[in-house]
Amino acid sequence: MVDAAPLLSIRNLDVRFKLRTGVAAALSSGPKVLKAVDDVSFDVRKGEVLGLVGESGSGKTTIGKALLRLYEPHAGTILVNGVDITHMGAGRLKPYRRNLQMVFQDPLSSLNPRHTVRTALATPLLLHRICANDEVDARIDEALSKAGLPTSFKDRYPHEMSGGQLQRVAIARALTMSPGLVVADEPVSKLDVSVRAQILNLLKDLQQKFGISIIFITHDLRVARYLCHRVAVMYFGKMVEIGPTEELFASPKHPYTRALLGTLDESAESLDGGAQIAGEAFNPTTDSVGCRYLSRCPKKVARCATAHPEFEDVAANHSVACYEWRGG
Amino acid sequence: MARSFPARIWREIKASRTVAGGLAITTFVLLAVVVGPSFSPYSPTKMDFTALLQPPSAAHWFGTNSNGIDVLTRVLYGARISLFISFFGVTMGALAGVLIGMTSAYMGKWVDAIAMRMVDLVFAFPIFVLALMLMLILGFGVQSVIIAIALVYIPNFARMARNTTMSIKAEPYIQAAQLMGQSRLRIMVREILPNIAAPLFVQFTVGLAFGIVIEAGLSFLGLGVQPPTPSLGVMMADGKDYFHRGPWVLTLSGLALTIAILGLNLLGDGLRDMLDPRLRRRSAG
Numbered sequence: 090m091v092d093a094a095p096l097l098s099i100r101n102l103d104v105r106f107k108l109r110t111g112v113a114a115a116l117s118s119g120p121k122v123l124k125a126v127d128d129v130s131f132d133v134r135k136g137e138v139l140g141l142v143g144e145s146g147s148g149k150t151t152i153g154k155a156l157l158r159l160y161e162p163h164a165g166t167i168l169v170n171g172v173d174i175t176h177m178g179a180g181r182l183k184p185y186r187r188n189l190q191m192v193f194q195d196p197l198s199s200l201n202p203r204h205t206v207r208t209a210l211a212t213p214l215l216l217h218r219i220c221a222n223d224e225v226d227a228r229i230d231e232a233l234s235k236a237g238l239p240t241s242f243k244d245r246y247p248h249e250m251s252g253g254q255l256q257r258v259a260i261a262r263a264l265t266m267s268p269g270l271v272v273a274d275e276p277v278s279k280l281d282v283s284v285r286a287q288i289l290n291l292l293k294d295l296q297q298k299f300g301i302s303i304i305f306i307t308h309d310l311r312v313a314r315y316l317c318h319r320v321a322v323m324y325f326g327k328m329v330e331i332g333p334t335e336e337l338f339a340s341p342k343h344p345y346t347r348a349l350l351g352t353l354d355e356s357a358e359s360l361d362g363g364a365q366i367a368g369e370a371f372n373p374t375t376d377s378v379g380c381r382y383l384s385r386c387p388k389k390v391a392r393c394a395t396a397h398p399e400f401e402d403v404a405a406n407h408s409v410a411c412y413e414w415r416g417g
Numbered sequence: 418m419a420r421s422f423p424a425r426i427w428r429e430i431k432a433s434r435t436v437a438g439g440l441a442i443t444t445f446v447l448l449a450v451v452v453g454p455s456f457s458p459y460s461p462t463k464m465d466f467t468a469l470l471q472p473p474s475a476a477h478w479f480g481t482n483s484n485g486i487d488v489l490t491r492v493l494y495g496a497r498i499s500l501f502i503s504f505f506g507v508t509m510g511a512l513a514g515v516l517i518g519m520t521s522a523y524m525g526k527w528v529d530a531i532a533m534r535m536v537d538l539v540f541a542f543p544i545f546v547l548a549l550m551l552m553l554i555l556g557f558g559v560q561s562v563i564i565a566i567a568l569v570y571i572p573n574f575a576r577m578a579r580n581t582t583m584s585i586k587a588e589p590y591i592q593a594a595q596l597m598g599q600s601r602l603r604i605m606v607r608e609i610l611p612n613i614a615a616p617l618f619v620q621f622t623v624g625l626a627f628g629i630v631i632e633a634g635l636s637f638l639g640l641g642v643q644p645p646t647p648s649l650g651v652m653m654a655d656g657k658d659y660f661h662r663g664p665w666v667l668t669l670s671g672l673a674l675t676i677a678i679l680g681l682n683l684l685g686d687g688l689r690d691m692l693d694p695r696l697r698r699r700s701a702g
Contacts, residue, residue, distance in 0.1 A: 159592050179600065186598035199589040203611035212607075213597045262593070 095132035095168075096269055096302050097156065102129045102165035104148070104155045125151040127326040129165075133270065136300040140313035140334070142349070143323030149306045150194075152323075153272040156304075157189050158182060169270075187217050190263035192292075194275040196255035200247040206233075206258050207243040213265050228265065236261035237291055253284035260291065270302045277312070289316060310349060314338055319406065322346045325381045327397060332407030342403050342414040345382050380411075388413045435687030442680030450497045459487035461494040462645050470663040480665040482655060488666055492673045495647035500677070502559060502648070503628030506566025511621055513567065514574025519605050519613075521575070522582035533579065540572040548631055552640045562641045566628045577620055581613035615692040623685035626678040633674055649674045 104126040126148045133139050141149040154160050156167050158174065167175045174185055193199035200209055210229045214220055220228050230240040236257040247255060256276060263271055273292060277285040293316055296303055307313050313320050314334055321331040322345065330343040341347045379394040380386065386393065392412060400408040430436050454461070459477075465485035473480045479488035521532040539547070548565045555561035585591065586609065594608045629649070635641035636650025637657075644651050649670055656667030 154592070157596060159595060179598075183598035186596060189596070191593070191596055193589040193593070195589060199593055201590045201594075201608055201612070212594075212599070216597055216599060259593075266597070 096135045096137075096170060097133040098166075098168040098171075099132070099152070099156060100130045100166045100168070102126055102152065102155060102167070103163045104151050104160055105163040124326050126155060126162075129323075129326075129328045131321060131328065131331060133302050133304060135269070135302055136296075137319065138296060138303045138305055138317045140317030140320040141304060141306045141323060142308060142310060142313050142320060144308060146325070147323040148326040149308075149323050150274050153191065153274055153304060153306055157191055157272060184217075187213075187266040188269045189272070190266055190268040190270070191272045191274065192256070192259050192263055192276045195279050196252055196259050196276075197247055199259050200255060200262075202247050204246075205243065206245050209258065209262055210243075210265055213262065217266065219265065219267075232261040232265045233258075235264055235295065237287075251284075252280045253288060256280060256288050257291065260288075260295070264295065264299075267299075268301060270304065272304045272306065274306045275308070278307070278309070285312075292316065310338075310352075322349065327381045327410065328400075329382065329411070330409045332403065332409075336404065336407055342407075342409040343382075343411045344386050344388050344413075346409075348385075388416065429691050433687050433691050435683050436691055437687075439680050439682070439684030439687050442676060443684050446496070446677045446680055447500075450493060450500060453493040454490065454497070457487065457490040457493065459490040461486065461491045461647050470659070472663070473665055473669075479669045480663065482652075482666045483659050483663065488652075488669055491647045491652055492649070492670055495649045495652050495670070496673055496677060498559075498642065498646065498648045499629050499632050499650070499674075500625075502562050502632045502642070503566060503625050506563045506632075507570055507621060507624040507628045509563065509567035510570025511574045511617065511624070514571040514576075515578040515610075515617060517571065518575035518578025518580075519582050519609065522579040523586060523601060523605055523609070529579075532575070536572045536575045539568070540576070544569050544627075544631070545634060548635060549638075549640065552635060557640055557643060559642055559646075562632050562635055565635070566631055569631065570624055570628070573620060573624065574617065577616060578613060581616060582609055585609060585612055616689075619685050619689045619692060622681055622688060626681035626685065629674065629678060629681075 103124070105122045105124050107121065108123055109121055129148075129152060131139070141152060143149050151160060155162050158167075158177075162175060165175070166173055169185060169188065172185070174182060177185070204212075207226075207229060210232055211225050214225050214228055215222070229243060233240050233242060238254065238257050238261065242250070242254070242258070247258075250258065260276075276292070277288050280288060289312065292303065292305075295301065303316075305313065305317055317334050319332065320334050320337050322329050322337075322343065324345050330337065330341065330346045337346065338350065341350050378396065380389070380397050383389055383393050390413060398410045398412045400410050401414065402408050403414065430440065459465075463486070465481070468477070468481050468485045470483055471477055471481040471485075477487050477489070479492060481487055482491070517532055517536065521529045542550070548569055551565040551568055552561055555564055582605075591604060591608055594604045599608070632641055632648065633650035633653065636648045637654045639654065642648040642651050644655070652670040653667055653674070656663070656670055660667050
């Protein structure tokens with residue numbers, strides 16, 4: 090069930106990384122900043138799963154970590170239930186932290202190697218005073234069961250568990266805080282193929298049961314299609330297309346989305362998409378004018394080199410950043 | 418169910434000869450220093466002019482010195498003081514150094530730049546030159562030696578704590594702790610410290626050995642512990658004066674010092690190898 094009110098609103102988010110600092114920056118003539126996320130806006134509604142897809146380095150993870158305030162945004166605003174958390178200090182941010190959680194790509198490194206499962210799950214409960222001290226154990230058991238783990242796992246250390254079990258613990262840890270939004274950063278890409286489906290189904294079940302919103306970051310289009318209500322496509326820091334999953338997959342408008350979906354279609358006789366994508370890429374440290382997809386685009390026209398296109402509405406909830414989306 | 422953490426540590430200690438040897442020698446030294454003096458029938462300071470410069474015998478295992486004091490008794494008391502000074506000095510240096518290093522790494526930016534340049538400044542001096550300089554500033558005596566050892570060790574611990582903190586502060590589990598809303602202090606103490614404690618502990622063990630050397634060196638030069646209080650350095654300086662008449666005083670005091678340092682160094686080196694995952698032997702479980 091998707092509610093209409095946005096839980097999260099990102100407006101004109103801009104995240105930059107300094108490539109050289111101090112003396113090195115003064116002496117070098119090379120680029121000093123990398124625009125990892127460039128003017129990105131989107132909403133996530135309550136109970137919605139939004140997929141962020143794109144290739145490595147497209148800024149998917151950076152968006153996720155910036156909206157959780159793990160990275161400081163250079164510009165833009167982050168609204169959670171209408172409250173601007175973009176520049177909140179650590180103290181004022183603390184009550185909002187609960188509401189925004191993350192499941193990391195590598196489950197082993199997302200759990201402190203020196204802490205048992207019990208400690209990992211008890212910490213947020215005690216920190217936010219979610220329950221009385223004598224109820225902590227019961228809450229931990231409850232969270233573990235929700236995540237599909239036996240309660241006997243409480244005394245295990247991270248190195249004593251498999252990848253799938255670790256990811257369940259990480260999910261259980263996020264659940265202890267009853268978050269409204271979870272950023273899932275490629276949560277299955279480091280797992281064995283055999284357990285991927287289990288973890289995806291667990292996320293889907295929990296999302297439906299508790300009405301959690303999820304931003305699902307992935308490069309796997311099949312996974313995005315299975316799990317997400319809407320999908321946003323990223324390309325070198327820019328969002329190039331966003332729309333309802335089925336519509337986007339049925340009629341992609343941006344040439345990059347088409348190329349991506351082309352790689353997905355195994356029945357195709359030739360790999361057109363693959364051929365297009367193999368072209369010269371955009372260099373995010375030096376190139377700054379023109380469409381990000383210019384050098385690889387098969388449909389480019391003169392004005393594509395002058396400015397990156399603004400979003401245009403294709404249909405309800407479906408937008409694309411391309412001048413030539415109407416043409417075949 | 419997997420083995421508990423202490424059980425695994427114990428198994429690895431038994432598997433490593435260096436650690437086992439170092440631990441055995443260190444335990445022996447500690448026992449000797451703590452309970453040894455109470456078994457001795459002699460006083461470490463009371464002179465006995467009927468037994469001047471006696472060579473080692475059944476009554477005096479290490480002989481007596483020029484004042485007729487039993488050398489073994491004095492060695493035990495002296496080693497106790499030397500160890501005490503080294504332990505407090507290195508502990509203070511470690512606490513201050515780890516605090517500086519971790520804060521520096523975790524705060525970054527200008528805090529890091531300033532703190533590390535100051536640490537580099539102290540680090541640039543040869544250790545003994547620095548210790549000698551501090552003794553001249555602080556004056557002689559036990560307290561000054563402790564402070565000198567602490568200051569000498571701050572840079573070592575600060576650098577090690579900073580580097581290890583830097584290497585894990587970007588780990589996802591630290592980000593997960595931030596996402597929970599844990600404060601910086603809490604993250605440093607609860608999330609980072611347990612993960613950098615092992616190399617710091619190794620450094621502490623090795624530091625303890627070298628702290629004894631610093632104490633002995635300063636006392637030998639007459640700048641540290643002042644006679645008649647016994648310390649290994651004081652006794653060796655004393656024994657040097659009449660080495661041709663009673664060589665056992667200097668030699669056996671020196672031997673005791675060597676054994677104490679050997680044990681701590683073996684322990685430190687062994688622990689370093691044991692805790693370094695690159696040198697770790699593949700073992701089941």
